[in-house]
Amino acid sequence: MKVAFTSDNIAGASDAVFHAMMEAAQGDAMPYGHDDGTAQVTAMLAELFECDLEVFLVSTGTAANVLSISALTPPWGSVLCHQDCHLLKDESTAPEFYAGGARFVGINGADAKIDPVVLKNIIGQKKGDVHSCQASAVSVSQVTEIGSVYSVAELQVITDIAKSAGLPVHMDGARFANALIALGCSPAEMTWKAGVDVLSFGATKNGVMAAEAIVVFKSSLEEKGLSFERVVQELGFRRKRGGHLHSKMRLLSAQMQAYLTDDLWRTNATHANTMMAMLQDGLKEIPDVVIETPAQANMLFCRMPLAMIDYLQKEGFGFYTGRWEEGVIRLVTSFRTPKEGVQAFIDAARRF
Ligand SMILES: *Cc1c(COP(=O)(O)O)cnc(C)c1O
Numbered sequence: 001m002k003v004a005f006t007s008d009n010i011a012g013a014s015d016a017v018f019h020a021m022m023e024a025a026q027g028d029a030m031p032y033g034h035d036d037g038t039a040q041v042t043a044m045l046a047e048l049f050e051c052d053l054e055v056f057l058v059s060t061g062t063a064a065n066v067l068s069i070s071a072l073t074p075p076w077g078s079v080l081c082h083q084d085c086h087l088l089k090d091e092s093t094a095p096e097f098y099a100g101g102a103r104f105v106g107i108n109g110a111d112a113k114i115d116p117v118v119l120k121n122i123i124g125q126k127k128g129d130v131h132s133c134q135a136s137a138v139s140v141s142q143v144t145e146i147g148s149v150y151s152v153a154e155l156q157v158i159t160d161i162a163k164s165a166g167l168p169v170h171m172d173g174a175r176f177a178n179a180l181i182a183l184g185c186s187p188a189e190m191t192w193k194a195g196v197d198v199l200s201f202g203a204t205k206n207g208v209m210a211a212e213a214i215v216v217f218k219s220s221l222e223e224k225g226l227s228f229e230r231v232v233q234e235l236g237f238r239r240k241r242g243g244h245l246h247s248k249m250r251l252l253s254a255q256m257q258a259y260l261t262d263d264l265w266r267t268n269a270t271h272a273n274t275m276m277a278m279l280q281d282g283l284k285e286i287p288d289v290v291i292e293t294p295a296q297a298n299m300l301f302c303r304m305p306l307a308m309i310d311y312l313q314k315e316g317f318g319f320y321t322g323r324w325e326e327g328v329i330r331l332v333t334s335f336r337t338p339k340e341g342v343q344a345f346i347d348a349a350r351r352f
Helices: 015-024 036-049 061-070 094-098 116-123 152-164 176-183 218-223 228-241 249-284 306-314 339-351
Strands: 053-058 077-082 103-107 134-141 169-173 198-201 212-217 290-293 299-303 328-332
Touching (some): 015 249, 036 053, 036 249, 053 249, 061 228, 077 116, 103 116, 116 152, 152 169, 169 176, 176 198, 176 249, 249 328, 306 339
Parallel strands (some): 077 134, 169 198
Antiparallel strands (some): 053 212, 290 299
């Protein structure tokens, strides 16, 4: 059996999501989010995160990220993020475009996690100097771009530095569910309780068709002396200006409702993570394969002989290679990755 580990967005969507969209498509509903389903999504997320929050649904992860950040930084600000993060590497110039030309500054750090020492150093530089970019927000990716996951303690260190400088923190949670399952903590513990103010709550990669939620946490913003109302108001206008205020919002909301119902989001992420654990365990035993960064969630980078990569591709397995150092491949499992496919990949690598 052949299977692709190219990305988690090669998988379609969970049946429950499409059933919910079919149902939401019946009859009439008020447009632009003034429907019951959209109100319910906010209520469901407030319950899930155990706090006061506001929600803005959009249809891509890039929009969720750049709109979130645009509401947190002035155009003369600089957004501090990891040098390999999606914002810097995979969103073209959408961040600068949406944030009015604000600067995005890449910070290094092992395992694609921001190094707190470097962050602390940069955050205080030239504060108030009109000739310099002013540090204005921090963004972290959870799961990171190489498949590692910040522990809650690691997040807290980063957000404490931001807090002491009075800066808001954004989390790119395109793989939020996978990270949460990996850590085994609560959604609140991985976000606002750990100092995250605005979250891109990803759903598309984990089983919906096209819906992501920008979640704004009230208490963490206010603890920093920042205005929740202002961020919410800006996001409302900015989402419209950015062309992401869907008139048939109910179809996005239906996806998110289905995603949050009966723990579908947890079930899907648990499956993806379990398949990755199996894949990693199998590959670890093969002497020619070197695990680059141990996968904690559903993404793994490993190094193998070029001939093995060639062989696996000829055998019909899909994965990205050639984007990183030679010999490095990326494997991603999804909510739909079949167990037999994982076994077949391990068997083929071993056979080689
Ligand atoms: C996939 C992904 C996104 C969202 O990308 P879109 O293609 O715009 O949906 C954002 N951040 C990370 C880390 C991602 O992997």
